[in-house]
Amino acid sequence: MYNILIVDDEKKEREGIALLLKRFGFPLRTAFAQNGEDALKIMEKNYFDILLTDIKMPYMDGIQLIRETQKRGLNPICIIYSAYGEFEYAQNAISLGVQEYLLKPVKLDAFKALFEKIIEICQEKEIEKKNRNDIIQAKEEAAQQKLSWNLLNYLESEELEEGTLNHWETLENEFTSVVQEKICIPVIISCYSNLFSIEWEEYLKDIREYFGKETVILTNTDNQIVVLLIRERNFYRTAETKKECEILIEKSQKKYQVNIFVVLGKKTESLTELKKEYTELKDQLDYQFFVSKSMVLVHDEDYFLKKENNMFSLYFERIFNCARMQDYSGIKKEFVKVFAYIMKQTGFSSIYVKYTFTDAMKQISECTDSNVDMVPCIQKIYQARTLEEVNKIIENVLDKMQEEKKEEIKENRLVRMAKELVYEKYSESDLNVSYIAEQLQVSSAYLSTLYKMETGKNLVKFITWYRVEKSKELLLQTNMKVSDVAEKVGYLNVSYYISIFRNHEGCSPVQYRERVQKGE
Structure with a gap:
């Protein structure tokens, strides 16, 4: 449907035109005005x-009306509607770009032909638009x-490379133009299970629509999505955004x-600031390994409460030292001291104590290379109602870890198999953590965490x-072009390969080849 404004100082003329438009079935919604001022x-x-307008009207005639619409940037298709004796007006109308001139009294054939042509013009304009x-x-x-x-590349980069300062300054300007006077809140969403590629694209679309237009979506491997929320500085509330995330979990x-x-x-x-916050958020993703259900964690709140206490820190440092030496008896003795210390102190919140002990058990598990499932331990600690319950939970887990460590496991079987897949499939462009995890029949998050715990390195x-x-x-061993080398090692985008190579070696592939050949 298209919109038409009929302007005439005589009501019967306006209604007559509308009746003819309806009779011929033109796809038009009609509106009326009795003079140029009202029409404007x-x-x-x-x-x-x-715009279909009579020429002679009080207050503002049709020619003036058309001039005013043009001044205001309004550009409807203009039709002059007038009698035979007003051709001098028609000449002025033509100079204003009026496309048609409808004569009174109206002839039905001419009227129909005119509006068929006008509808075609409307359709053409619609297609062009x-x-x-x-x-x-x-x-x-x-x-x-x-x-x-570019943002994801910047956030993932460990340090700025020489020669890229201008690039990052440009990115800073682009980022500022997006954020303007507002603030940016990073959110990392990590899926526990893989989605098919079609579902993944649809999921990204749903997330963008859910959080609104002022959202930047960054994706990387490992089924992780980085969402940058652009919000008004004075109206942002963390609690409201947390609630949004909880609703997203349900959806x-x-x-x-x-x-x-x-x-x-x-x-x-x-x-x-964004890069610093992103780095800290990435560290918090380690907790996904210990939590089997969907949840929202707020940085510096809830599970990340911190409290400085020198004595408290000293006890845990001793615990971690014992863990590094596989001294489970020592670990248990130090925990007894910790519990006794907490019982004598005041000011510790229950959530802080629970967080501290779950974090300690995580670090002990990492130090001892334990395969004991920490998920039940973490869940039981947070469900515990008394400090004594927490004590018993930790004792039971330490007993299991001590029993498990009677036979030393040098390297986890899954980690070894993951490395073998990298050695075998590195030349394939679709090789990533998700692919390896799928081959090993585990989740990407689990494999990434397990690999880091076993090797101390990131699988990506x-x-x-x-x-x-x-x-x-x-x-060094061939004369292959850089683009061919990139493809041979799994990079279809040569520019991206060069960027990765420079990040690792401090120079481009061509410069590396020349330097080694010259013996530098």
Whole structure:
């Protein structure tokens, strides 16, 4: 449907035109005005595709009305409607770009032919507008994708490389233009199970629509989504955003049957602050390994409460030293001291005590390379009602860990198999943590955490490191082009490969080849 405004100082003329439009079945919504001034007021508040106006009217005639619409940037298709004796007006109308001139009295055939032509023009304008909007949208999406990729690359980079300062300054400007006078809140969403590629794209779309237009979505491997929420500085409330995340958990479970672990960050106002906060949020993702259900964790709140106490820290330092030496008797003795100390002190909140002990058990598990499932332990500690219950839970877990460690396990079987898959499949572009986890029939989050606990390294970085090492061999042992080398080690985008290589070696692949060949 298109909108037409009929302007005439005679009511019967206005209604007559509307009746003919309805009779011929033209897809038009009609509105009326009795003079130019009224018409202008109506047009300033509503959009019209067509303006049909009489020439001679009180207050403001049709020619003046058309001039005023043009001054205001209103560009409807204009039709002059007047009698035979007003051709001098028609000449003025033509000079204003009026497309048609309808004579009184109206002849039905001419009227029908005129509006058939007008409807065609409306349709053409609609198609042109859609094409323009599609081009604008495509450009905006491309710019958004580029910004997202650059932001993720910046957030994941360990340190700024020489020669990239200008690039990051440009990114800072782009980031500032997006955030403007508002704040940016990073959120990391990690899925417990894999989604098919089609579901994954739909899930990303749902997240973008759920959080609203002012949202930047960054994705990386391991089924993780980084969401940057752009919010008004004076109206942002952490509790409200946490509630949004909890609702997202419910929606994810209902529509996709997937559990998600969400870490909600603090508000940031610059790219530097965002990078610092993102790094800290990534560290908190380790807790996903110990929590089997969907949940939202707020950085510096809930599970991340901190309290400085020198004596308290000393006891736990002794516990961790015993753990490094596999001295379970020593660990138990120090825990007895810790519990006794807490009983004598005041000011400890229950949530802080529970967090401290769950964090301690996590670190003990890492120090001793234990395979004892920490999930039940963590859950029981948070469900405990008394300190004595917590004490018994920890004693039972330590007994299990001590029994397990009678036979030393040098390297977890899954970690060894993961490495073998990297050695075998490094040349395939789709090799990532999700693929390896799928082959080993475990979740990406579990495999990533297990690998880091066993080796002290990040599995994604190991894949990248191994690909770079294999590419160095090809650079020195063959005359292959850099683009061919990149493809041989699993990188289809040569620019991305060069960026990765430079990040690891401090120079480009070509520079590396030249330096080694020259013996530098």
